[in-house]
Amino acid sequence: MPQTYTDLNPSPRLLLGPGPSAVPPRVLRAMATPLLGYMDPEFLVLLDETQALLRETFQTRNELTLPISATGMAGMETILSNLLEPGDKLLVCAAGFFGGRLEEVALRHGAEVTKIEKPWGEAFAPEEIEAALKKSAAKVVAIVHAETSTGALQPMEGIGDVVHRHGALLVMDCVTSLGGVPVKLDEWGVDAAYSGTQKCLGGPPGLAPVSLSDRAREVIRNRKRKTEVWYFDLELLAKYWGPERMYHHTVSATMVYALREGLRLVMEEGLEARWERHRANAEYLWNGLAELDLVPYVAPAYRLPTLTTVRVPDGVDEAKTRTRLRDEYHIEVGAGLGPLKGKVWRVGLMGYASQRENVTLLLGALREILR
């Protein structure tokens, strides 16, 4: 007799980890909508609208703005594999796990990687990037705007100028910032950015929005050989998302419904109001943590409103605390990655999850567990 599988009935979870984040009811309902085919004229309108909404969210006029049909990490690999050819030089600014990922992925595509590193949780000054570029020129400079492993926010002002002065392209990871804190591609001179739907945009994991400047696009157009990854080939993807509507792969109506609805919610709230909400709820969290003698890992100047790493106090069992939060309060927070494993909890207040009452609940639960 075949094994039987129970009805889908997951326990409730308040997702306050590093992602996925809580998905708002309107987005969940959108995903229960019957599908349109990928060439249906009504679907093509939804694609155009989604791209327009993404441009507004990224604060850019970049024509080449679309979601990759995969998760955020595929956004990173799409950008790197399209911009870099074997032997091309990449400068990575790494102060956390995802900075390291940039190197790891770029090496797969044959790039020559130079890495400047800072202790986890810190940020780079434009002068430090300039010094590195003076020592060794690069075709592309990659930096993480919001480091999900540490909860640090990289100030972006001035970096685009430095990178462009040295003839390079600026790539920015904004997986954990887009829709939660200011992201301004054009103002900052970012040439290529990638994000994910499951953090501050209020969607499920499944799409990776990317945006590339005309300058970055020109670099791709002038490649000596085609990019290695057919599925991530932006030249081919642009032919489906653009007016040619050439079939490449079957873009998921369900995922586009979800992203479009999440972005509609962003626009209804307004970007400024949304950034302010994330900031206010993060400050409420930070103040509440202080009352519990809990200390964020990152210094106030670089602290990311959408994700806070909290030092585990001496004598407290990191994993057991997370388990009790989950089993007794139905709250998910994240564990530390790499060198921070066992040393921090990661608390995300992203998108729909960034609500005052969620912070009140988390603080109350921590107060009870840690007393």
Next chain:
Amino acid sequence: MPQTYTDLNPSPRLLLGPGPSAVPPRVLRAMATPLLGYMDPEFLVLLDETQALLRETFQTRNELTLPISATGMAGMETILSNLLEPGDKLLVCAAGFFGGRLEEVALRHGAEVTKIEKPWGEAFAPEEIEAALKKSAAKVVAIVHAETSTGALQPMEGIGDVVHRHGALLVMDCVTSLGGVPVKLDEWGVDAAYSGTQKCLGGPPGLAPVSLSDRAREVIRNRKRKTEVWYFDLELLAKYWGPERMYHHTVSATMVYALREGLRLVMEEGLEARWERHRANAEYLWNGLAELDLVPYVAPAYRLPTLTTVRVPDGVDEAKTRTRLRDEYHIEVGAGLGPLKGKVWRVGLMGYASQRENVTLLLGALREILR
């Protein structure tokens, strides 16, 4: 003032094209379920169950059976990029668009591709593959089980023996067959297969189930260099889907919910009963088409129950007929690809869409439009 975007309210569509196919209500509802984190113990159980369900559906004991977090085409690229290293020899058997795709994608990864071709809509005999292998050895032989561009079904009996006798691995595209017609990986000696969720499995596009034999896995383990695509690296993916649970990317709870629910429906119906339903509804379609003097493109011996290409009669406007089906009857059928563009319609009866009343409606609509 910012542009406003209307509420999501797509017109009804009976999806009888080449995919996506109609998604059953239970799967739609599953996707409206709040998400679990990718390391939640409850989610890890769902991952294990999904893998077990996939193994049953693929008719295999392959341990390395999991869905790639992207669409069906990513399944193809995952298999090719993991099995092939630059300079490795691939024999492609092509009798349609997706046979050509195999070559196109493999070339990106530096494979030396030999292609044997037959007219679109035909199938290969084991002897033909053997003759090609005698002329030129190959590391991998790739073939399309159900060619979505033509509606032809490739008989698989005997091919595994030939391929293995020549020391090669057998790769099979079963995007349009898995869950709709018999697919028996172990019995047929298939070393690596890939599919998509949006055809006969009753899911939305968004995941690409793959399954690899231990022999194929050994080839991957013994690669001289890492595979080019980090996101598709099966060694890393196996570490998340296997007992190590090592973070690679954020697997989408929503998509896993959908796939698991679709596979539960497959098992509740039973594979044999499901194959028989697809066969019976296809025969009902073929008989009905004959009454309308409409002729399938593929000879009866190789005709695929899940997708039928129908020749457009002389004097009939192919595109206008499709548009009328869509606008007046809310039915989607597909256009021809490549050399069949303008010459055929593609009618899919896949998964939930394979129902007698859907065929009755389509035939009635065609009768009215073409009279």
